Amino acid sequence: MQRSGFQLEVWCFLGFVGIAALLGLLCGNTLLGLVFGLSLYSLRFFYQSYCLAQWVYSARLSRLDTDQLASLWGDIAEDVRFMLGRHDKEKLRLQAVVVRVQEMTAALIDGVVLIDKRGNMEWWNQAAGHLLGFREVDQGHKLTNLIRHPQFVAYFDQRDYSRPLELASSRRQDQQLQLQVHSFGQGERLVVVRDITHVFKLEQMRKDFVANVSHELRTPLTVLRGYLETLIDSDELPRQWAGPCRQMEQQTQRMAQLIQDLIALSKLETDERERVHDKVRLSSLIQSVVQDAQALSGGNRHQFVVTGDSTISLRGNEGELRSAFSNIVYNATNYSAASAIIAISFERKADGVEVVVKDNGIGIDPKHLPRLTERFYRVDPSRSVLSGGTGLGLAIVKHVLLRHDADLRINSMLGKGTTVYCVFPAEAVVSAMDEPQDV
Numbered sequence: 001m002q003r004s005g006f007q008l009e010v011w012c013f014l015g016f017v018g019i020a021a022l023l024g025l026l027c028g029n030t031l032l033g034l035v036f037g038l039s040l041y042s043l044r045f046f047y048q049s050y051c052l053a054q055w056v057y058s059a060r061l062s063r064l065d066t067d068q069l070a071s072l073w074g075d076i077a078e079d080v081r082f083m084l085g086r087h088d089k090e091k092l093r094l095q096a097v098v099v100r101v102q103e104m105t106a107a108l109i110d111g112v113v114l115i116d117k118r119g120n121m122e123w124w125n126q127a128a129g130h131l132l133g134f135r136e137v138d139q140g141h142k143l144t145n146l147i148r149h150p151q152f153v154a155y156f157d158q159r160d161y162s163r164p165l166e167l168a169s170s171r172r173q174d175q176q177l178q179l180q181v182h183s184f185g186q187g188e189r190l191v192v193v194r195d196i197t198h199v200f201k202l203e204q205m206r207k208d209f210v211a212n213v214s215h216e217l218r219t220p221l222t223v224l225r226g227y228l229e230t231l232i233d234s235d236e237l238p239r240q241w242a243g244p245c246r247q248m249e250q251q252t253q254r255m256a257q258l259i260q261d262l263i264a265l266s267k268l269e270t271d272e273r274e275r276v277h278d279k280v281r282l283s284s285l286i287q288s289v290v291q292d293a294q295a296l297s298g299g300n301r302h303q304f305v306v307t308g309d310s311t312i313s314l315r316g317n318e319g320e321l322r323s324a325f326s327n328i329v330y331n332a333t334n335y336s337a338a339s340a341i342i343a344i345s346f347e348r349k350a351d352g353v354e355v356v357v358k359d360n361g362i363g364i365d366p367k368h369l370p371r372l373t374e375r376f377y378r379v380d381p382s383r384s385v386l387s388g389g390t391g392l393g394l395a396i397v398k399h400v401l402l403r404h405d406a407d408l409r410i411n412s413m414l415g416k417g418t419t420v421y422c423v424f425p426a427e428a429v430v431s432a433m434d435e436p437q438d439v
Contacts, residue, residue, distance in 0.1 A: 016041040110194050117187030133171050176200040211266035214259045225252045261392040268399040280318045282346050283310040293329045300338040308346035313430040316404050324400040327393035328357045328420050336361035355422040364412035373398040
C-alpha cells in the first residue's frame with residue numbers, strides 16, 4: 001500500500017505538469033510550458049533533497065524530533081527518526097549485555113583477559129588484575145610485555161593451546177598459576193588464569209611422601225634380602241623352608257625394584273631441570289641397551305635389529321635417556337614371544353630426531369593407550385606380575401622425555417604388536433658445528 005507522502009508527491013508532480021501544460025496551451029506553446037513546469041518541479045525536488053540532507057545531518061548530531069519537510073521527504077525523515085530510535089535502543093541493550101557479562105566475569109575467581117588480534121590487552125576482570133598485577137595504564141599494551149616469562153612468551157606465540165601452561169607467579173613466591181589461552185573470532189584470544197597453588201602443594205606433598213617412604217623402605221628391605229640370601233645359601237636350612245625362603249627372596253627383590261623405580265620417578269619429578277646437558281651418542285647408548293635386553297631375553301632368544309645414523313648425538317642426561325630407552329626395549333622384550341623380532345631405529349627428521357622401537361608381540365587394546373603412562377597402570381595385571389613389571393616404566397619414560405622437551409607416542413593393536421615413538425626437537429640435536437674437530 002502506497003504511503004500518503006508518496007501519493008502527495010505524485011499529485012504534486014501531476015499538478016506542476018498540468019498547470020504548466022495549460023499555461024503553455026493558452027500561450028500557444030504547449031512544449032515550452034511543459035519544459036518550464038518540469039524545471040520548476042526539478043528545482044523544488046533538489047531543494048527538498050537538500051533540506052532532507054541537512055535535517056539528517058542535524059538529526060545525527062542532536063537527535064531532532066521534528067522536521068519541516070513535506071510529502072515524500074517527510075516520510076523519509078520519519079523513517080530516519082524511527083531507525084535512530086531503534087539504534088539507540090539496540091545500543092542500550094548491547095551495553096546492558098556487556099555490563100552484565102563484565103559483572104559475571106568480575107564474580108569469577110579465575111582471571112579472564114581479552115586479547116585483540118595484535119596481542120594487545122583490551123579488557124580483564126578483577127581476578128586477573130589481582131593474579132597478574134595489571135593496572136589501568138596497562139590497557140592497550142601487549143600481554144607479553146607484562147608477562148615476560150620465556151615459557152609463557154613461547155606458549156603464547158606458538159598458538160598451540162591444546163594444553164594449559166603452569167608457571168610460578170612473579171608477584172608471589174609461593175603462588176602457582178595455570179594459564180590457558182583460547183582463540184576466537186578473527187585472531188582474538190581469551191586468556192584464563194587460575195590459582196592452582198593448593199593443588200600444586202598437595203601434589204608436592206604426595207611426591208615428597210613417596211620419595212621419603214621409598215628411601216625409608218630401602219634400608220629394611222636390604223637387611224631382609226641379606227638375611228634371606230644367607231639362609232638360602234646355608235646348608236643348615238631345613239628342606240621344608242627352602243621353598244618359602246626363595247619365594248620371600250623373590251618378593252623382596254620385586255619390592256626392591258619397585259622402590260628403586262619410585263625413587264627414580266620421584267627424582268625426575270622433584271629435581272630442578274638442568275638446561276646444560278652432555279652430548280649423548282645415540283648409537284652407543286642404544287647398543288648398550290640392546291646388550292642388556294639380550295641378557296634379559298635369555299633363552300627366549302629375541303632378535304634385535306638396530307638401524308640408524310651413527311653420527312646422531314643428543315644433548316641430554318645420558319643416565320635418564322638410558323633409563324627411558326631401557327624401559328621401552330624391556331617392555332618389548334617381556335611382551336613378545338620367543339625369537340620375536342624387535343626393531344629399533346633412530347633417524348633425523350625435519351623437526352628433530354625420532355627413535356622408534358617396534359615389536360610384533362601381543363599388542364595393546366587402543367582403549368588403554370591414553371593411560372599407559374600413568375603410575376601403576378597395567379593392561380593385564382596378572383601378566384605384569386609374572387613378568388616382574390612394576391607399572392612405573394612408562395611413567396618414567398614420560399617424565400624423562402618431558403625433561404628433554406621430547407614427545408612420546410604409542411601405537412598398538414591387539415595381536416599386531418606395539419610401536420613406540422620418541423621424538424626429540426631439533427634444539428636437542430648436536431649439530432655438526434658443535435662436534436669436536438680432529439686436529
